Amino acid sequence: MSYPPQPGAPAPGPHPPYPQYPYPQQAPQPQAPQPQPPYQQQHRPHGQPYGQQPYPPQQFGTPPPPPRPRRTGRRIAFAVTAVFAVLVLGFAGLVWNNVQRQHAYAEANRPDQKWQELVDGMTRAMAAKDEEAFVKPFAAGPAKEKQRLVFRNLVKIPWQTAQWKLRSGGAVQGVLPVAFVHQVKGVDNRPIAETYAWTVTGEPGPGAVTGVGGDKDINGRTSAVSYYPGPWDVYEDLAVEARDHLVVVSEQKQSAELKRDVDLLQQAAQDDLAAWQQNKPPADGVRTGGQGFFVVLEKNRDVYNKLYAGEGRENDRLEAGVNMAVEAEDSDQAGRGKVLIGGSRIVMDTSLDRFTNPDRWQEGVTDIGRHEMAHALTATLTTDFDLGLVEKSAVRMWVVEGFADYLALRGKDAKARNDLAYKVRDARFTGALPPALASDFYSSDPKARSANYALSADALRWMAATYGEQKTLAFVAAHYGNPTGYPEQIRTATGLGPEQFEQSWAAHVRSTLPVKR
Template identity: 35%
Template structure:
C-alpha cells in the first residue's frame, strides 16, 4: 500500500505522492482435497476412492481422477492446445478459463504448471446427486527475468461427476481464501486474481527489466510510461549492484500491473478491497517451500506508471526473495522503518521531495525511531511523518557510515529480522539506542 502525504492546510495544496507499504501475505498451509462423494445405497468408504459399494452403486471421485484433471491442464498449456485445456471445464468456468489460457500465452514464463496440493481427503455421503470435490491446486510459475524461483498462485476448483460413467468436470474456479486475523477483516484470496485471471484481454509490454501488464483498454497509457518505469528499474538495480552484498538473491526485474483504479485495482492479488486510496502496492509471491525462502518474487500494482512511486515499489520487490521466514509474523518481522526507509531512500529525489518534513513538523518528533506496531498509523499526518523519519534514518546511515554498510544492513534485516542490534553494530558500531540518539540529533538539525 502507499501512503498519501496530507495537505498542510485547506486551500494550500501540498505535494501528494504515494508511498507504498509492502503487504506481507501470511504463510498459509494449503489443504488440497475436500471430497464430497454421493452414495446411492448408503455404503460408505474411508477415502475419496475407497468406497465399499458394488459396481454402479455409487458415484465417486478418486485421487486419480482429480490428479488427471490437473495434469492434463498442464500438458495442454505447455502444448498451447486451447481445446484440450478447456475440455474439463463447463459453464462460466469454461469462459473464465478460456480467458486465462489466452492471457497466459502472452506472459514470458520460464515455468508454468498446475499442481495438486497433496493432503489427506475426507469422504462424506448422502443419498442424492453425484459426486463433488473442492480441489485446491497451485499454478506454479516463474516470470522470466522477474522471479528468482518459481512461485505459486493457489486456485480452488469445484469438481463434479454426475454419474458413475460421466467424466469429472470443473464447474467453478476461484482463488483460495486467505486467513483472517479478525472476523471483521476483509475477505481476501492468496495471490489471486492475477492480471491474467482478471482481464478479458491482457496486454503485455516487455522492457529490459520490466514486464508491464494491463488491460488492453489501458495499453497506450502503460506503454507511454514504460520508458519511465524501465529507467526507475535501472536505477534501483544499479544501486544494488553497486552497493549491495553480492550473495543475496534479489529480484532481477519487476512485474508491474498498471490499473487506474476502482474495483480492479483493489482486487488484484487478493487484497480484498484494501489499499483503495493507494497509488502503489507490492504483493509477495510465495514459493510453497516449508524449509526455505518463503518468497520467490513480488508483483507490483500501480495506478499510473510513475517513476517515483515505481522506484519505491521496486525497492520492496527487490528485497522480497531475501526475506526470511520470520518476517511473516507481523510485528516480529523486518522493522517497518527499515522496509519503508530503504524504499524512500532509493526513491527520493533530494531532501523532502514529497513534503514529509512538513508532516513531521506537524506530528512532532519524540527522538525515537518509529514504533513497529504504530508505523502505519490511521492518522495520515502521523503515518507520513513516520515515512519521513524512516527515510531520514537510512539517509543518515548511508551518509555517515557508507552505502555498502547500509545496503548490507538492510539485507541482513530482511533475512533475519530479530537481530536488529547486531545488524546495527555491524553497520554502525552502535546498538539501537546509541544509533537512535545520534540519528535524533541529525533529524533535529535537518527538520527545523
C-alpha cells in the first residue's frame, strides 16, 4: 500500500531391479517302507529238537531273490542339490548387494543432490559467517565477487532464519531456481523467500554458478513475486540500524540520514504496536498482526521502484512510500485459494518533502512511518492477495488506506481535522464512502486521491469516536481476514447496516466540513 501523495506533486505517468529370489527346488521325498508281515514261528516237525531248522527242500529252476537295492544315489543327488541351492542363494545375495551399492552410489551422485550440497554449504557458511565457504559455488570473477558483497551485507542483519533451498530437482537449460528463505528476528511472523535464478554450467560443483538474477516468469522477465532484488542484492555496502521490532537499512552512502531518521521510525513503530496491543483485535488462530517492521530508505527513484519488484514497479509520482506484503514460505498450508503472509517490506522515498523539509521533516518521517507500518500490521491478516480488485471479495481500499492514515494521525486530533479540511476543500462530496476498488481509489488526480485518503481515515476516526476504538480495530482485523463478511462486520462494530453507517457518517462530514455538494 502506498503512502498518500505529496502535496503539489504532478499526476503519475532409473530404479533398481526387483530382487530375484531362487525358486526352492523340490527335495526328493523318501518312500515309506512297505509293511512287513508279522514274524511267524515256523512249524517244527515232531521229534526235531528246538533250534534246528529244517533243511528246506531243494527247488530246481527257481532263482534266489535279488539283493535289496542301496540308496547311495539318492543321497548324492540330495547333497548336490543342496550345494547348488547354497551357491544360487550366495550368488543372488552378491547380486543384490551389488545392486544396492550401485543404487546408493547413484543416489549420492544425483545432480540435484550435488546442487543441494552446494546450497546447504551456503546455509552453513552463513551461520558460521564464513565468506569463502559462502562463495564456493560461484565462478571466479564478477559472479563470485558480487556474492562476496551480498554475503557481507547479509551478515549485518539479525536473522531468525537464513537458509538456501532448491526450487527444482536440477537445472533446466542452464538455469537453476534457488530460494533464500529467511526471517528477520523480531520482524517477520513467518519465514519468507526471495527466489533467485542461477545461471549454471557443467556439473554441479564449486564454480558452477556463473550468474545470479531474479527468478523468471513465463514471459522470461524477472518475476514480481520473486521479491528480487532485496537491498542486499542492490547495494555494495549496506548500512543497518536494528531496534526492538524494527530494522532500517539504506545504502552506506545514505547512512547519515539513516542514523538521523531511525529514532523517529522507532517511535512510530512503538506507537503503532501499542495501539494494536492495547485493543487486541481477535485473531483466527493462524494469522496475527505483524510483529515488526523492515524499512528501506532510498532516495533514487529508479532504485525505489525496483526494490523487491522484479523488473520494477510502474512509477507513481504521487507515492511517497510503499508496503509490500510478502507471502510466507509455508503459504500452501493456508488451503486452496488462500495465502499466508509472512511479513512486509517497506520502502520510502527520502528525496521527497516529508524527509527534506527543514521545518517539518521530523513530523513527516513520523507520519509516513506510522502509515506504512500500519499496513504491515494488518498485511499478515490477509487471506487473499486480491486487495481492492473485486469489491465484494476483496478488502475495501477505504479500509486499507483509512486505517493506515488513522494510525498515522492517531492522537493528533487537531492536525487530523486540519488535514481533512484542507484535502477535501476542492473535492465534491457525494455522501459515499471512498472507492472500494484500487483502480478508483488511487486516482491520477492528486486532489481526488488526497481526498480519498483523508475521508477514509475520517470514516474510521468517526467510528472509533462513536463506537470505540476497540470495535474499530476489530472491524479492520475481521475485514482483512474475511472481506466477504463486510456487512456483518460493519453491523458488529456499529449496530448499523452498511448503508445506514454510510449515511450516518456522511451526515457527520457535512455538519463539520465545508464540502462541495
